[in-house]
Amino acid sequence: MRDTKMISENDESIILKSVFNGKLDDIDIKIYQALRENGRMSDTEIAKRIGVSITTVRRRRLRLQEEGYLQIIGLLLLRAANVAYADVLVKLNQQAKIExxxxEFINDAINNPRVYEVTQYIGGNYDILIS
Incomplete structure (x- = not known):
């Protein structure tokens, strides 16, 4: 049986401060933790949650994004718009000898206007997911 332990937000904060060598402080880390919990959380909600002004949250979140510490990613759900779509799992032939x-196959998929995402996997049953 594998022993798994949850670390507290405080322990995580200590670890992240160490990993980022002091470049992130408690407020930066709390902003990250709030967004990790709910990526759609507004600056206003984060400010209330961590006890600082909205301006502080907005300024720090933008700085974290501009400096590359924080990346906010959106996901478009086509199903919500009743749009027909398919996810295609691709397993490459092991005999494919030419990288x-x-x-070229991957680039063609990426450049196809009907494809909105191409994800490569290493290992597992499939190599590529095309959506």
Whole structure:
């Protein structure tokens, strides 16, 4: 049986401060933790939650994004708009000998206007997910 332990937000804060060598303080880390919990949380909600002004949250969140510490990613759910779509799992033939052909296939998928996402996997049952 695998022993898994949850770490507290305070312990996580200590670890993150160490990893980022003091470049993030408690407020930065609390902003990150709030957004990790709910990526749609507004600056106003974060400010209330961590006890600082909205301006402080907005300024710090923007700085974290501009400096590359924080990336906010959106996901478009086509199902919500009743749009027909398909996820295609691709398993590459192990006999595929030319990496250029594989890269060309991936580039063609990426450049197809009907494809909105191409994800490569290493290992597992499939190699590529095309949506």
């Amino acid at each position: 250029e052909e594989i890269n």
